[in-house]
Amino acid sequence: MSATTAVNENTRSMMERNVSMDKTSALEMERQADMEAYKTIGSPLVKDAKMSARNVNVFYGDKQAILDVSLDIGRNEVLAMIGPSGCGKSTFLRTLNRMNDIIPICRVQGDITLDGEDIYKSNQDTVMLRARVGMVFQKPNPFPKSIYENVAYGPRIHGLAHSKAEMDEIVENSLRRASLFDEVKDQLDKPGTGLSGGQQQRLCIARAIAVSPEVILMDEPCSALDPIATARIEELIDDLKEKYTIAIVTHSMQQAARVSQRTAYFHLGKLIEVGSTKDIFTIPQHQLTENYITGRFG
Amino acid sequence: MQTTTVFLILTALCVVSFITGRKRSQIVAMQQGGLSTLHSLPNHYGYMAAVWAALPALLVLILWTGFEGSVLHKLVVAQLPPAVQALPAEELGLYYNQVQGFARGAIDSVQLDEAQVKAAAFYRETASTFSQVKAALVFIVAVLGALLALRRITPVLRARNHVEKIFEWVLFGCSFLAVLTTLGIVLSVLFEAIRFFNVIPLTDFLFGLQWSPQMAIRANQVAASGSFGFVPLLVGTLLISAVALLIAVPVGLMSAIYLSEYASRRFRAVTKPVLEILAGVPTVVYGFFAALTVAPFIRGLGESMGLDVASESAMAAGLVMGIMIIPFVMSLSDDIINAVPVSLREASLGMGATMNETIRRVVLPAALPGIVGGVLLAASRAIGETMIVVMAAGLSAKLTINPLEAVTTITVQIVTLLVGDQEFDNPKTLAAFALGLVLFFVTLLLNVVALYVVRKYREQYE
Known part of the structure; x- marks a missing residue:
């Protein structure tokens, strides 16, 4: 992995240099013109941020998916990212633990820091970064292994447990924190894929928190679930914020309103407006935000 | 007449019935008030007529070709002198092969006796009659099939569904043929293998630790048994x-x-x-x-x-x-x-x-x-x-x-x-x-x- 990462790293920084040297290119000028055309409304920055992004641009090949986004995620807060499909919110989320690295044509410019440390610096170990910044995906994706092995996967690859007893404890605690333990405690050796959709997603959350991350990124975690399972996950998110910092992408405005403290509204790769969830949903400043939350489009 | 010629003529007949079928459906439709009164497209009626001409005729052709050899064999053997007919099966087979070979011009007449030359003449005669009868039969069947199909063409005839059904059967026939071939190979191997196991016991074959497949050709040969x-x-x-x-x-x-x-x-x-x-x-x-x-x-x-x-x-x-x-x-x-x-x-x-x-x-x-x-x-x-x-x-x-x-x-x-x-x-x-x-x-x-x-x-x- 490390060799591949280094190669990726080199190509990436080379590409960045190319782009910055080639400032006169039409694409670049267009992008700058576009950038000047907007300024994020509200309060994207917070004091004592857990993660912060500054002037982030993301490209897929020639196509720009994120335009000059600056945004902080505060400690132990739930930040919701909303916006119409294709607005770049998932792309932005994935830059936060460098999941975009797996996509060869994806380039990221700008600074993203975790506790003040640049996570795109050339000697950054993506493996350690992803252990600190966990991720829960849109579709529940348990491994075709037992429930126990699903949760034990992360601790095992990171060597977090030194005995069977320790591992049992980690698995039990993680399942408890994901409020799944009571439902599955008698069938830990059954395959994780045999659970219901909602249970699978909670298993994935348990799996993510088993490596004790500091930040959890959630990419529409409830979009494949029914309302009851969704309600349980939302409760869970509320509990989890005591210990973790959470960024959640969602298509459901009600969900954003229920679980988050701050909300960011994305539109066509731009971060239009950020503010406390209450403000965004009651007194949106930007016309686009208002249109979206009142359901005029999206 | 050669089978290839029969095939060519049959193909021509199919084309003719296709064209006639299509034409006829159009004529019938016009009498009823336009092409839209037809259940199916004119082409479908054409295909149906062609298939009706081809399939029964092909069936006759295949059956005839399949049985021709053995019938001919029987007829020729019946003509032979009683002394020859009384020969054991293998020798009779050899005798018949010579007759057949001579009749087809593959063997010189010097090696043959008089009865064989006579039988060969009879063979040649019967075979040529057979092939003429075959060709005639195939054409009659083909024309009858086509006529029957053409007679049935009316606007309510569901030619399209007929064609669909026939196509399904053709596809089935092809896959069946593949399975049949495999089965044939396995069976032929199996029967020869059984002949082998009649000589060498199955247990010797399966559990023997020695493989040296020499067999004596003469009884008194050294290293007689493999x-x-x-x-x-x-x-x-x-x-x-x-x-x-x-x-x-x-x-x-x-x-x-x-x-x-x-x-x-x-x-x-x-x-x-x-x-x-x-x-x-x-x-x-x-x-x-x-x-x-x-x-x-x-x-x-x-x-x-x-x-x-x-x-x-x-x-x-x-x-x-x-x-x-x-x-x-x-x-x-x-x-x-x-x-x-x-x-x-x-x-x-x-x-x-x-x-x-x-x-x-x-x-x-x-x-x-x-x-x-x-x-x-x-x-x-x-x-x-x-x-x-x-x-x-x-x-x-x-x-x-x-x-x-x-x-x-x-x-x-x-x-x-x-x-x-x-x-x-x-x-x-x-x-x-x-x-x-x-x-x-x-x-x-x-x-x-x-x-x-x-x-x-x-x-x-x-």
Whole structure:
């Protein structure tokens, strides 16, 4: 992995240099013109941020998916990212633990820091970064292994447990924190894929928190679930914020309103407006935000 | 009349009935008030008429051709003098063959007696009558079929559904033919094998440790009886296949992993077709590569290390066979690895697992049943492979598991048994069928297991 990462790293920084040297290119000028055309409304920055992004641009090949986004995620807060499909919110989320690295044509410019440390610096170990910044995906994706092995996967690859007893404890605690333990405690050796959709997603959350991350990124975690399972996950998110910092992408405005403290509204790769969830949903400043939350489009 | 001519005329008749059928449907429709009154398109009526002309006529043609020979045989034999008719079946057959040969101009009349010349004249006469009757019958049936179809054309006739149904039957017929052919091959092998087992007991064949298929041609010959123990051949086959799989599975699997997980798109686009070219190299080329290049090389290498290596070692044949099935293993594994959902990889990578850990702990376990299925398919190819082992492996049926010695395989023995002059009542020749039958069962078993494993795996993700 490390060799591949280094190669990726080199190509990436080379590409960045190319782009910055080639400032006169039409694409670049267009992008700058576009950038000047907007300024994020509200309060994207917070004091004592857990993660912060500054002037982030993301490209897929020639196509720009994120335009000059600056945004902080505060400690132990739930930040919701909303916006119409294709607005770049998932792309932005994935830059936060460098999941975009797996996509060869994806380039990221700008600074993203975790506790003040640049996570795109050339000697950054993506493996350690992803252990600190966990991720829960849109579709529940348990491994075709037992429930126990699903949760034990992360601790095992990171060597977090030194005995069977320790591992049992980690698995039990993680399942408890994901409020799944009571439902599955008698069938830990059954395959994780045999659970219901909602249970699978909670298993994935348990799996993510088993490596004790500091930040959890959630990419529409409830979009494949029914309302009851969704309600349980939302409760869970509320509990989890005591210990973790959470960024959640969602298509459901009600969900954003229920679980988050701050909300960011994305539109066509731009971060239009950020503010406390209450403000965004009651007194949106930007016309686009208002249109979206009142359901005029999206 | 020649069968080819009959065919050509029948084709012409079909075309005519197609055109007539189409025309007739149009005429009928016009009488009723326009083409829209037809249930089906005019072409469908045409197809229906053509099929009605062709199918019954073809059936008659096939049946006639099938029975013509035996009927002719009976008629000619009935003409022969009673003394000849009383001959035993084999001699009568020979006698009849001579008559037939002379009638067709293949044999000189000098070798024949008078009765045969007479019979040949009768044969020639009957055969020409037969072919005229056949041609006439086929045409009558074809014309009758076409007329019947044309008479039935009315606007309410569902010609389109008829054509659909007939097409379904044609497709069924083709697949049935394939199955029938396979069955025919298996049965013919089986019957010859049974003849072999009448001479050599089945237990001697299955459990004998000696293979030396010499049979006495004359009763008082030295080394009169051969031994037909099949175990050394099986062990040799498995040994060479094992060497081949030991080469092909790791290399094929790992190149599949590299191609599907690590390689850039451009590298993959170039490398995969190049590796698949390996699969297109004729096995005879691999064969002389094995015999002329690899075998001496291994021998030299072994000698330099003080090992005693046969010049036609199992190692050389297995090695080259392994190279031959690398693309097979690679291509199958690559498909299976790619079928593992991306979401599983993302889940693992998102937890901070490295690529390597993700592949070992998530991707490969998920793909394992499919990979096992692929390996079993590769094994059945290795076991059935002939050309490489004929050229690179030896002929001596030694019972050994040392890959540096010369061994022989089932397929090699089949080839050697059937090369040259054969007598089909000699166990030496019949042994080839018994070996073929065993080979068939071994590969069948492997394929069944492989398909079962692969199918089970498919159910998991679909």
